Structure formats: structure tokens, C-alpha cells
Amino acid sequence: MAHDEAAAVPVPRRPALRRFLESRNGLGLLFMLPAAVFLLCFLTYPLGLGVWLGFTDTKIGRTGVFVGLENYAWLFDDPVFWLSVFNTLIYTVVASIAKFALGLWLALLLNRNLPMKKFFRAVILLPWVVPTVLSAMAFWWIFDSQFSIISWVLMKWGVISQPINFLGDPWTARWSVIAANVWRGIPFVAISLLAGLQTIPQSLNEAAAIDGATRWQMFTKVTLPLLTPIIAVVMTFSVLFTFTDFQLIYVLTRGGPVNATHLMATLSFQRAIPGGQLGEGAAIAVAMIPFLLAAILFSFFGLQRRRWQQGND
Amino acid sequence: MASVTIDGLRKSYGATEVLHGVDVDIAEGEFVVLVGPSGCGKSTLLRMLAGLEHISGGEVRIGDRVVNHLPPKDRDIAMVFQNYALYPHLTVAENMGFSLKLSGVRKAQIAEKVRPAAEILGLAHLLDRYPRQLSGGQRQRVAMGRAIVRDPQVFLFDEPLSNLDAKLRVSMRAEIKNLHQRLKTTTVYVTHDQIEAMTMADKIVVMHDGIVEQIGAPLDLYDRPANLFVAGFIGSPAMNFLNGVFGPDGVTLADGTVLPVTDAGAAKAGQQVVYGLRPESMALGGDVPLTVEVTEPTGAETYVVGQLGGAEVTGVFRTRVTAKPGEQIGIRIDPAGIHLFDAASGARLSH
Incomplete structure (x- = not known):
């Protein structure tokens, strides 16, 4: 009995702060604080402010008041807004598909034993390395209504008789900016997929060759399925980059002609800063969120480890 | 098929x-x-x-x-x-x-x-x-x-x-x-x-x-x-190779030790030869001197690394070897484990 009583005497409790600092969770929380502050200041605050602004009639130079869904109701009836949604979807879908197809093709080419392999791999990265504004200006010249090199070549060949008005006509302007975006985005897709291809052992293709697969079957039944996890990551990022693109359009067309190339990002900026309607611009930006969420959800499900990826190596 | x-x-x-x-x-x-x-x-x-x-x-x-x-x-x-x-x-x-x-x-x-x-x-x-x-x-x-x-x-x-x-x-x-x-x-x-x-x-x-x-x-x-390559590659532990000169009594090694040869084959007197010796063809109780360096008992067999005629050789003995490092033991060589090779070409000389 005496022994039990001795054990029951409570150990003197240490001060609360000390206990907190010495506990695993307390210390962890402390270490995460800097990152949390950073995220709050530079991510949560601007995002929250943007969402809030979307519910006000703030203009530049005037603090706004809460107006509820008025901005959204206004946008709902605004054909220019709907045009920008249409443009953004076309831009994203067409450019992403093109970037995927061309990037995969390029990656497959680079994965072969070409002479000067390293040189080509470095060159491929150039469009990605060059600042967007710079490459956009180059495209601005390429698409110039009078001095375009494309028009010049086609005219020399006798295909056309007068220069193409690349950025002057709504549909040619759309295709032109898409082409510029694809040019710029291919390196990211190609190099990432190349990295993925190099994780696939050569012996798998050899085994497939012995098993009787044609080149096309090796690609569809071995290479492509093994590449899907990487394709999911790469294309999610590519879609997000494309959907939120701003610089290229702003340098090339500023949304013209007649809003034919206005994306949601450029329209939001146009209305908010030069137009001064901060509330309305913010509402357009907030309207992008559902689309981006959809893309993230797609990646969430696409990135889940497939059954064959589970287990040890 | x-x-x-x-x-x-x-x-x-x-x-x-x-x-x-x-x-x-x-x-x-x-x-x-x-x-x-x-x-x-x-x-x-x-x-x-x-x-x-x-x-x-x-x-x-x-x-x-x-x-x-x-x-x-x-x-x-x-x-x-x-x-x-x-x-x-x-x-x-x-x-x-x-x-x-x-x-x-x-x-x-x-x-x-x-x-x-x-x-x-x-x-x-x-x-x-x-x-x-x-x-x-x-x-x-x-x-x-x-x-x-x-x-x-x-x-x-x-x-x-x-x-x-x-x-x-x-x-x-x-x-x-x-x-x-x-x-x-x-x-x-x-x-x-x-x-x-x-x-x-x-x-x-x-x-x-x-x-x-x-x-x-x-x-x-x-x-x-x-040839020497196959002789050295097949068999574990590998065959021992000893350089010497072929003569009527057998192969004379650098230090004067003479090793017996029963199947001389194409070897000619005075020819530089390599005397190939399978480790498992050695047995205790003979007159070939082997200076023990290391003994490795594995239970069933004993591996002995030692000096024979100035070269390192490995022997596998079915009996237990009690000799200490530095001691000299006399070994007997089973003729079936002896292979003669030409030192220059490495080609087999024995039949």
C-alpha cells in the first residue's frame, strides 16, 4: 500500500510556456509560424481583398461600399465579359492540346539517340527562358500587318497576294496569339515529359519488341500508360499557366481587335486599372476561380497514385 | 524447339x-x-x-x-x-x-x-x-x-x-x-x-x-x-598457376622446387611453362613443401593459403589442417589436378 501511495504523488507541473515549447506539436507550430505569416500576408490577404473588392463598387481614388452581387449581375449581362470567357476557354483548350501533342512529340524525338542530343535539349528550352515580353515583341513583328515575315514568305511563294492582317481580324488574331502561346509553352511540356520518358527503362520496350509489339503498340501500350502520372502533373500546370495568361496578350493585342482576344485576366486588368473600376475588375478575376478549381480538382484525381504504382520497388 | x-x-x-x-x-x-x-x-x-x-x-x-x-x-x-x-x-x-x-x-x-x-x-x-x-x-x-x-x-x-x-x-x-x-x-x-x-x-x-x-x-x-584463361575462370577457388621450366624430372620453379608431372603432353625439355594446380588436388602427407600463411576451416574442408616455390597458392584439403601460419607442411599432388600450359601462348600442353 505504501508503495502505491508513493507512486500516486503528482509530479510537480512545469510552467505552461515551457511545456508548450518542449512539446512536439508546440515546437512544430512555432517553426511553421514564419511560413504561415508569409502565406497570410502574400496569399490569403490579397486573395481575400480581391474577393471583397468584387462585392464593392470601389473605384480608383474612392473607397467603395458593399454592393452585394451587383458586379456579378452586371457582368452576367455584359457581352464583353462572356466574350472574354469564350476566348479564354478557346485559348486554353486549343493551346493546351497543341502544347501537349507537340511537346510529347518533341520529347519522344529528344529521347532518341540523336547526334548533338545535349545541344538540342538546350535549344528547346530557349522559348521558355526568354522573358515573355521579349518573345511577345518578337511575335508582334512576326504578326505585323505590313512587315510580317510570314506574309512576306507566302507572298514570295505566290500563295497569297497581299499581307495577312494577323492581329486585325478577330479569328486570325485568336489563332495568332494561340500560336505564340504554344511556341512559348512547348519547352515546359517537352522537357518535363522527356524527364518522364527517361524514367522508363529501355528494356521494357525491348521486351515489348520481343513480345511482338509494333512501334505504335509500344507507344500506346507501354510508353503512354507509364507516362500518365507525369502527363497529369505537367498538363495541370500547363492549363493553369495558359488560363491565367496575361503578358502575351497584353503586349500583342491588348485584347483587340474589338475584344476578340480579351482573356479574363486581361479584361480584369483593363477594367480595374486603366478603367478604374476596381470592384468590377476584381469580380472578373474572382469569376476565374471556379475554372481554376476545376483544373485543380482534375489534377487531384489525375495525380492519385494508380493501383500499379503502389507497393515497393 | x-x-x-x-x-x-x-x-x-x-x-x-x-x-x-x-x-x-x-x-x-x-x-x-x-x-x-x-x-x-x-x-x-x-x-x-x-x-x-x-x-x-x-x-x-x-x-x-x-x-x-x-x-x-x-x-x-x-x-x-x-x-x-x-x-x-x-x-x-x-x-x-x-x-x-x-x-x-x-x-x-x-x-x-x-x-x-x-x-x-x-x-x-x-x-x-x-x-x-x-x-x-x-x-x-x-x-x-x-x-x-x-x-x-x-x-x-x-x-x-x-x-x-x-x-x-x-x-x-x-x-x-x-x-x-x-x-x-x-x-x-x-x-x-x-x-x-x-x-x-x-x-x-x-x-x-x-x-x-x-x-x-x-x-x-x-x-x-x-588454355590459361579457361583454367583460371572455371573452378572455385581458382586454379593455382606456377611459372617454371619443364625438364625430365618435372617442372622446376624459380626457387628450385621440382614439381611432378605425369602427363607432359607436348611439353619439350627447357620450355617455359605454367604449372596449373587445382586447389582440391592437394592432400597432406607428401614431399612438396608448402609454407602456410592462412588457414580457413569451413568445417567440411580447410582452405590453406601458402607459399609454394615463391608463389602464393590456395589449397583445399578434405582433412583438417592444424598447421600454424609460418609452419611448413608437406603435400602430395593428385596427378589428375595437374595441367601444363605454354607460358608464352597460354595453350594447353597436357593431353
Whole structure:
């Protein structure tokens, strides 16, 4: 009995702060604080402010008041807004598909034993390395209504008789900016997929060759399925980059002609800063969120480890 | 089943020739092991049989077909790779049936072919698993299963056991040999491990630097190695080599020790020779002096490393050796373990 009583005497409790600092969770929380502050200041605050602004009639130079869904109701009836949604979807879908197809093709080419392999791999990265504004200006010249090199070549060949008005006509302007975006985005897709291809052992293709697969079957039944996890990551990022693109359009067309190339990002900026309607611009930006969420959800499900990826190596 | 004929086969990468004309005849149903140190060209040779490497010169025939220019899938062969090369995104059953699926065989028929192969290999309960969920030995079996399902003319194995641990390697060795006895399919097996070669082969092809050094049954190679390379490569521990001069009394070593020779063969008096001595042909109780350096008792046998005529030799004794390091013991040499080679060419002199 005496022994039990001795054990029951409570150990003197240490001060609360000390206990907190010495506990695993307390210390962890402390270490995460800097990152949390950073995220709050530079991510949560601007995002929250943007969402809030979307519910006000703030203009530049005037603090706004809460107006509820008025901005959204206004946008709902605004054909220019709907045009920008249409443009953004076309831009994203067409450019992403093109970037995927061309990037995969390029990656497959680079994965072969070409002479000067390293040189080509470095060159491929150039469009990605060059600042967007710079490459956009180059495209601005390429698409110039009078001095375009494309028009010049086609005219020399006798295909056309007068220069193409690349950025002057709504549909040619759309295709032109898409082409510029694809040019710029291919390196990211190609190099990432190349990295993925190099994780696939050569012996798998050899085994497939012995098993009787044609080149096309090796690609569809071995290479492509093994590449899907990487394709999911790469294309999610590519879609997000494309959907939120701003610089290229702003340098090339500023949304013209007649809003034919206005994306949601450029329209939001146009209305908010030069137009001064901060509330309305913010509402357009907030309207992008559902689309981006959809893309993230797609990646969430696409990135889940497939059954064959589970287990040890 | 088919025979395989390799006739004057050459391979070069650019200006570098790695196979300098290899001739091997493989009979129907034979289990042939290509063995040699790394870089000897054995894997290249196998890949040329498979059609994965271009043939620079010579001819490969499977049965009576010249297959030099046939793609792998038309050669009617199956290959087991060193890293197994299982398709990670397919189940065991799908891996095994992949070749049938490619050739458009119906699902029910594929299952009919996969099941017996899986049963032979003890994989029947694993058919729905993915390769990642299997152990090394199980993956190895799936790779063999994939080969069996194809029912090919020739099996090719490229160092299939080198990724397994020592214990598993021994049991898989027996399993592969057993499998060959059941299926009787012509098999070409590449390894760098002479023990694997000795235990599994009907016929061993010893390769070195892109040429064939010797072809023969395992024990023929052991008993009558054609040259110094084969003598040193086959057998574990390796044969001891002692340099000396051949004379009427035997071989005189550098320090004057004279070793007996019963089968001089083509050796001439005064010729510089290499006296090859199998470690296991030594026994205690003779008049050849051996200065003990290290003794390694393993229970059944005792390994003794010591100095004989100024060179280091290893002996394997069936009896227990109690001599301490530095002591001299007298040994007796079994004439069957003595091989004479020409010092200059390395060619065998004994009959």
C-alpha cells in the first residue's frame, strides 16, 4: 500500500510556456509560424481583398461600399465579359492540346539517340527562358500587318497576294496569339515529359519488341500508360499557366481587335486599372476561380497514385 | 524447339569490334550457358540472337532460317531480362498474356494459356497482383512465365539471377534447370558466374574479349581447360598457376622446387611453362613443401593459403589442417589436378 501511495504523488507541473515549447506539436507550430505569416500576408490577404473588392463598387481614388452581387449581375449581362470567357476557354483548350501533342512529340524525338542530343535539349528550352515580353515583341513583328515575315514568305511563294492582317481580324488574331502561346509553352511540356520518358527503362520496350509489339503498340501500350502520372502533373500546370495568361496578350493585342482576344485576366486588368473600376475588375478575376478549381480538382484525381504504382520497388 | 547456329558472328560499334567472329552450334533442346567476365561480349551476343542488336557480320540461324534481318518478334524467341522488364502497369496475368493480346488472341484463350504457366511457376495465386507488389523471386518467375506462355523455339536468359540474393539464386537455379527438363526448349543463358554455368549447362561457351575460348560440357572444361584463361575462370577457388621450366624430372620453379608431372603432353625439355594446380588436388602427407600463411576451416574442408616455390597458392584439403601460419607442411599432388600450359601462348600442353 505504501508503495502505491508513493507512486500516486503528482509530479510537480512545469510552467505552461515551457511545456508548450518542449512539446512536439508546440515546437512544430512555432517553426511553421514564419511560413504561415508569409502565406497570410502574400496569399490569403490579397486573395481575400480581391474577393471583397468584387462585392464593392470601389473605384480608383474612392473607397467603395458593399454592393452585394451587383458586379456579378452586371457582368452576367455584359457581352464583353462572356466574350472574354469564350476566348479564354478557346485559348486554353486549343493551346493546351497543341502544347501537349507537340511537346510529347518533341520529347519522344529528344529521347532518341540523336547526334548533338545535349545541344538540342538546350535549344528547346530557349522559348521558355526568354522573358515573355521579349518573345511577345518578337511575335508582334512576326504578326505585323505590313512587315510580317510570314506574309512576306507566302507572298514570295505566290500563295497569297497581299499581307495577312494577323492581329486585325478577330479569328486570325485568336489563332495568332494561340500560336505564340504554344511556341512559348512547348519547352515546359517537352522537357518535363522527356524527364518522364527517361524514367522508363529501355528494356521494357525491348521486351515489348520481343513480345511482338509494333512501334505504335509500344507507344500506346507501354510508353503512354507509364507516362500518365507525369502527363497529369505537367498538363495541370500547363492549363493553369495558359488560363491565367496575361503578358502575351497584353503586349500583342491588348485584347483587340474589338475584344476578340480579351482573356479574363486581361479584361480584369483593363477594367480595374486603366478603367478604374476596381470592384468590377476584381469580380472578373474572382469569376476565374471556379475554372481554376476545376483544373485543380482534375489534377487531384489525375495525380492519385494508380493501383500499379503502389507497393515497393 | 529448334537448333541455333551462330556462324562467324561479328559486332562492331563504329571502329571498335567487340565480337571477333564467334561460332557456336546449339543443338535442339540443349541448355547452353555463355559465360565470361564482364565486357567479354556475351550479353551482346545474346542480344544479337534476340534481334535487339544489329549484326555486323556472320550469320545467325534458328532452325534452318537465317534470322539476321528478322525483327525480334518474328524470330520466335522469348527473353528473360536481368531487371525482369515486367510492365509495371499490368497485372501478373496481363504481363504473361501480353504477347498473346498483341497478336489478337481472345481473352478466354489467353487465360487458358496463362493459367498452366502460372501453375508451373507457383504464381496462380498472384495473377491479379502488380509487379511492384511482388518479391524479387516472384518477379523473376513472372518474367519466366511470360516467356513460357509464348511457347517459343528458343529461350534467352540474360543474367536472370544477378538481382537476387545468394540463397534465392541457388533455389532459382534449380528451378530454371527443372523447368528446362520439363519443357525441353532450347535455351541460351548468359551469366558471369561460373558456378551457375557449371551447375546448369549441358554445354558451356567460355568467352573472353569477344572470342570463344572454349566450348564443352561443364566437367570437360574443368578437367581439360584448353588454355590459361579457361583454367583460371572455371573452378572455385581458382586454379593455382606456377611459372617454371619443364625438364625430365618435372617442372622446376624459380626457387628450385621440382614439381611432378605425369602427363607432359607436348611439353619439350627447357620450355617455359605454367604449372596449373587445382586447389582440391592437394592432400597432406607428401614431399612438396608448402609454407602456410592462412588457414580457413569451413568445417567440411580447410582452405590453406601458402607459399609454394615463391608463389602464393590456395589449397583445399578434405582433412583438417592444424598447421600454424609460418609452419611448413608437406603435400602430395593428385596427378589428375595437374595441367601444363605454354607460358608464352597460354595453350594447353597436357593431353
